Amino acid sequence: MHPADARPQVEAELRRAQSARSAGDEGRARVCARRAAGAAARAYLHCLGLPAAPSVIDNLHLLSNRAELPAHVQTGIQRLMLRVDADYRLPADIDLIQEARLVCKHLLEITPCSPGEIHPHV
Numbered sequence: 001m002h003p004a005d006a007r008p009q010v011e012a013e014l015r016r017a018q019s020a021r022s023a024g025d026e027g028r029a030r031v032c033a034r035r036a037a038g039a040a041a042r043a044y045l046h047c048l049g050l051p052a053a054p055s056v057i058d059n060l061h062l063l064s065n066r067a068e069l070p071a072h073v074q075t076g077i078q079r080l081m082l083r084v085d086a087d088y089r090l091p092a093d094i095d096l097i098q099e100a101r102l103v104c105k106h107l108l109e110i111t112p113c114s115p116g117e118i119h120p121h122v
Contacts, residue, residue, distance in 0.1 A: 006043035010036045010104045017097045027088060033100035034060075037080050040107040057081055069106070076103040 017032035038056030041063050045052045053059050063069065064077050076099040082090055090096070 006039045007108055009039045010108065013039065014097065014101060014104070017100065021097065030084075030090075030096050033096040034080055037077070037100045037103045040104040044107040063107075073103055073106045076100075 013032045013036035017029045017036065020026070020028035020032060034056050038059050041056070041059040042052040045059060045062060050062070053062060060077050060081050064074065064081065066074075069077075079090075079094050079099045080096060080103065082094065084090055
């Protein structure tokens, strides 16, 4: 999936995440935020010529130690991979929708591929 193809899916998932939060469904908001980041991660991996994994978390994990990604994006990826606690909560200072926006924006804007072009492994 090319980044241009991923953008509508990313934007739709981020809208769903915000709607779920507004409706008081934080669990659904987390799922949608992660799916948005997963779509951006798939597109980024595609442009690197790397195979994407079947799950969102696996694709985020594949990007979690990429040296070319800045520290704030790495932090966002790590936060998106966090598991909830026994009460289905994340630490209070973590907003997965915001983290997903940050990660998606970076991955879709700096992606190393032009339309129709796949780059070799970086």
